[in-house]
Amino acid sequence: MRICVHDFVAHPFQLDLSRELASRGHQVTHLYSEAVEAPKTTLDGEEASGLEILSVDRGLTFEKYLPFQRARDEQRYGSRLMQMVKEFGPEVVLSSNAPLLAQRRLLRPDREFAMVHWWQDIQSRAAQDRFGGTLLAPAAWVLTAVEKKIARRSDGIVAIADSFKDVSADWGVPGERLTVIPNWAPIQEMPQRPRDNEWARRHGLGDRPTFLYSGTLGLKHNPELLAGLAEELGDEADVVVVSQGLGADYLREAKEARNLEGLTLLPYQPFEELPDVFGTGDVLLAILEPAAGAFSVPSKVLSYLCAGRATLLAVPEENLAAQTVLQAGAGLVVDPRDGTALVQAARKLLDDPAEREAMGRRARGYAEETFDIGQIADRFEKVFEEAIRSRHLV
Numbered sequence: 115m116r117i118c119v120h121d122f123v124a125h126p127f128q129l130d131l132s133r134e135l136a137s138r139g140h141q142v143t144h145l146y147s148e149a150v151e152a153p154k155t156t157l158d159g160e161e162a163s164g165l166e167i168l169s170v171d172r173g174l175t176f177e178k179y180l181p182f183q184r185a186r187d188e189q190r191y192g193s194r195l196m197q198m199v200k201e202f203g204p205e206v207v208l209s210s211n212a213p214l215l216a217q218r219r220l221l222r223p224d225r226e227f228a229m230v231h232w233w234q235d236i237q238s239r240a241a242q243d244r245f246g247g248t249l250l251a252p253a254a255w256v257l258t259a260v261e262k263k264i265a266r267r268s269d270g271i272v273a274i275a276d277s278f279k280d281v282s283a284d285w286g287v288p289g290e291r292l293t294v295i296p297n298w299a300p301i302q303e304m305p306q307r308p309r310d311n312e313w314a315r316r317h318g319l320g321d322r323p324t325f326l327y328s329g330t331l332g333l334k335h336n337p338e339l340l341a342g343l344a345e346e347l348g349d350e351a352d353v354v355v356v357s358q359g360l361g362a363d364y365l366r367e368a369k370e371a372r373n374l375e376g377l378t379l380l381p382y383q384p385f386e387e388l389p390d391v392f393g394t395g396d397v398l399l400a401i402l403e404p405a406a407g408a409f410s411v412p413s414k415v416l417s418y419l420c421a422g423r424a425t426l427l428a429v430p431e432e433n434l435a436a437q438t439v440l441q442a443g444a445g446l447v448v449d450p451r452d453g454t455a456l457v458q459a460a461r462k463l464l465d466d467p468a469e470r471e472a473m474g475r476r477a478r479g480y481a482e483e484t485f486d487i488g489q490i491a492d493r494f495e496k497v498f499e500e501a502i503r504s505r506h507l508v
Contacts, residue, residue: 115140115141115204115205115206115498115502116140116141116202116203116204116205116206117135117140117141117142117143117204117205117206117207117208117498118142118143118144118145118199118202118204118206118207118208118227119131119132119135119142119143119144119145119207119208119209120144120145120146120170120195120199120207120208120209120210120212120220121144121145121146121209121210121211122146122147122150122210122211122212122213122216123146123147123150123211124146124147124155125155125211125413126155126299126300126303126385126417127297127298127299127300127413127416128144128210129144129155129167129300130298130300130303130487131487131490131491131494132144132165132167133165134487134488134490134491135491135494135495136163136164136165137164138491138495139164140164141164142164142165142166143165143166143167143168143198143202143204144165144166144167144168145168145169145170145195145198145199146167146168146169146170147169147170147171147176147191148169148170148171148172149171149174149175149176149187149191150176150178151176151178151358151359155385168198170191170194170195170198171191171194174187174190174191174194175187176191178332178359181253184213185215185253188213188214188215188216189215189216189219191213191216192212192213192215192216192217192218192219192220193219195212195216195219195220196219196220196222199220199227203226203227204227205227205228205498205502206227206228206229206230206269206498206501206502207220207227207228207229207230208230208232208272208494208498209229209230209231209232210232210233210234211232211234211235213237214237214238214257214260214261214264215260217231217264218260218263218264221263221264221267221268227505228269228270228498228501228502228504228505229267229268229269229270229501229505230268230269230270230271230272230497230498230501231264231265231268231270231271231272232271232272233265233271233272233273233274233278234274234297234410234411235410236261236278236281237257237261238254238257238258238260238261238262239258239405262285262286265282265285265287266285266286266287268291269291269501269502269504269505270291270292270293270497270498270500270501270504271287271291271292271293272292272293272294272295272494272497273292273293273294273295274294274295274296274297274411274434275294275296275411275434276294277432277434278292278294279292279294291504293493293496293497295490295493295494295497296411296434296438297411297413297416298416298484298485298487298490299413299416299417299419299420299481299485300485300487301420301481301482301485302487303385304388304389304392304417304420304421304481305389306389306393306420306421306422306478307389307390307392307393307421308393309393309394309396311390311393311394312390313383313387313390313391313393313394314390314393314394317354317378317380317394319352319354319378319394320394322349322350322351322352322376323350323351323352323396323397323464324351324352324353324354324394324395324396324397325343325347325351325352325353325354325395325396325397325398325399325426325460326353326354326355326356326391326392326394326395326397326398326399327340327353327354327355327356327357327398327399327400327401328355328356328357328383328388328391328392328398328414329356329357329400329412329413329414330357330359330361331355331357331359331360331361331362331364331365332359332360332361333360334402334403334405334410335361335401335402335403336401336403336450337361337362337364337365337368338364338368338453339401339428339450339453339456340353340355340365340377340399340401341364341365341368341369341372341374341377342453342456342457343399343453343456343457343460344369344374344376344377345372345374346457347376347457347460347461348376349375349376350376350461350464351376351396351460351464352376352377352378353376353377353378353399354378354380354394354395355377355378355379355380356380356381356382356383356391357379357381357382358381358382362379362381365377365379366379388417389421392417392418392420392421392423393421393423395421395423396423396424396463396467396470397423397424397425397426397445397460397463397470398418398421398423398424398425398426398445399425399426399427399428400412400414400415400418400425400426400427400428400429400435401427401428401429401450402427402428402429402430402433402435402450403450404430404450404451410433411433411434411435412429412435415427415435415438415439416435416438416481416485418477419438419439419442419444419477419478419480419481420477420478420481420485421474421477421478422474422475422477422478423470423473423474423477424444424445424446424463424469424470424471424473424474424477425439425444425445425446425473425477426445426446426448426456426459426460426463427439427445427446427447427448428447428448428449428450428452428455428456429447429450430449430450431447431449438480439477441480442476442477442479442480443472443473443476444473444474444476444477444480445473445477446459446462446463
């Protein structure tokens with residue numbers, strides 16, 4: 115098949131899928147956004163046969179947090195995305211994490227390819243949570259209508275959790291069009307690393323127990339949980355945050371205003387260094403606001419499992435990441451509205467190094483058993499074949 119895989123934010127597991135598909139003889143073009151600020155996988159120097167990796171928006175900017183500018187940038191990105199897809203001429207497009215106004219550009223009725231919507235989050239619900247009761251509330255409802263139309267018009271949908279099924283049904287999407295394939299992490303690129311490693315030494319870390327957070331800190335995250343944890347732990351442990359953007363800016367101000375000497379802030383690190391970054395942590399942290407609920411699964415948690423470290427999550431218990439960690443026996447989960455519970459859980463892990471190590475072993479074991487890219491790609495191929503067949507029948 116000629117397959118276009120589009121991942122707006124350039125996460126590692128989407129590229130993992132593209133590489134596997136290309137290794138099977140498919141012609142694959144992998145498209146991504148260069149302009150959006152987010153932790154990205156390494157995308158340069160790809161030489162795999164049958165795989166081409168291209169930036170959609172090289173030379174452009176993307177405004178994440180100013181609504182009117184963002185709407186402009188989404189539509190501009192969507193136009194360029196559609197142009198590049200047409201130039202490649204795929205039989206099927208798999209598109210994930212794309213802003214809604216960009217994603218809808220791929221769903222023109224006259225398109226000559228099957229469209230598979232890789233449903234990572236219900237973006238319109240986040241917009242309603244953010245803008246409900248404000249002057250921008252009508253825009254949130256418009257986005258809901260757009261997201262419904264995307265789901266209905268797609269020739270196939272890959273959802274990351276069973277929780278999407280009810281929403282899909284409510285929106286009038288035929289049940290047979292949706293397939294649940296949970297996210298994963300590219301375990302072959304995530305070896306376990308010792309706590310005493312070159313990255314840790316370079317940044318002066320490792321003398322004290324370390325709680326480490328790596329990844330986005332945006333509107334779905336409350337950075338005060340991390341600031342509060344650093345404040346409460348004081349000189350008991352270091353809290354290291356590897357991030358950029360709004361949440362990192364908040365933590366930088368909190369560190370200075372509250373003299374949080376145990377809080378270390380670092381920018382996004384190169385993908386190839388992430389095994390050492392994660393290896394530096396005794397406990398790996400993830401946070402997610404209650405409004406994100408069951409529909410937003412932090413992909414960082416899946417990479418954490420590969421690292422073989424205990425995890426501490428302040429996320430809704432119904433979230434798939436929380437369920438995965440608890441099922442694997444890989445860490446603890448607390449209510450994201452309860453900063454005190456987060457501190458108590460952190461101290462519990464600090465006081466029991468043997469259990470921390472056992473959690474880490476169980477985490478790695480779960481990843482090795484579950485993140486088999488061969489079996490995962492088999493499932494995607496079936497989705498593509500059915501979407502192409504469905505498109506030809508329309």
